[in-house]
Amino acid sequence: MFIQTRDTPNPNSLMFYPGVDILPGSTLELTSAAAAHQSPLARALFRVDGVKSVFLASDFVTINKDEAAEWSTLKPNIYATMMDFFASNQPVVLDSYEAPTDTAVSEDDDEIVAMIKELLDSRIRPAVQEDGGDILFQGFVDGIVQLRLSGACTGCPSSIFTLKNGVENMLMHYIPEVEGVEQVFDEELDNVNHDAFKALEDRLGSDKV
Known part of the structure; x- marks a missing residue:
């Protein structure tokens, strides 16, 4: 190997x-x-x-x-x-593991949430995953999209700047009902280096949409 x-x-x-x-x-x-x-x-x-x-x-x-x-x-x-x-041919995850469905569109989602999830999956998550992380939908409350970062970008302070100048701009452009985004933190996660998520800024923030 x-x-x-x-x-x-x-x-x-x-x-x-x-x-x-x-x-x-x-x-x-x-x-x-x-x-x-x-x-x-x-x-x-x-x-x-x-x-x-x-x-x-x-x-x-x-x-x-x-x-x-x-x-x-x-x-x-x-x-x-x-x-x-x-x-050793062991499984990567046990059979009891259930894949998260944070960005998967479900029958219970309204039209706006479905559009948010589709945009995240098609345009935003691939760019984040290229840098070793992920971005997951956590909720849509009063016009604010709640997102959680993971992987290489976990707990990164500069991710707030990226969310505001990249992800937020894209979501607001395509979905007028979106008024902003906010990062949701997992209490179990420790902060890592502050440069972790900054590379996404150029990829999404400069996207001509």
Whole structure:
């Protein structure tokens, strides 16, 4: 197995591509070994000293490291852990795992929410996932779209700027009922490097819509 890596805008996050399917059509962020009970792969990765969080996506894994840890030390251990794991033929997630449906349009969604989710899925999430993260719909209240960031962009202070200058502008342009966006934080998530999500600004903020 040849595992490739890709940098993210966050120096404390790195994307690993093992060349096999990880979590097709979904994402899953795990921020501690205790929370990783639903993913044997994540449990194995948390045994590597210096791994802070694990983000599983369709064909890659984003690792957030402790600031004091060095990638030069971490990467060989992560490579070995991944190769051993996939050689064992264990499932990436247990059968009890249910993929999140935060951005999937459901029959209960009204027309505005359905349009918001469709735009997130088709235009915004792909750009975020290219940088090793994800953006999930959490609600639409009084004209405000509530969104949660995960992966390489978890807890990133500059994400507020990106949301206001990129995501918000796009949603308001296509959907007049949207008056703004706000970031929803998961209390279990720790903040990571403040540059993590800034790369999305140019991609979305300058989009001529």
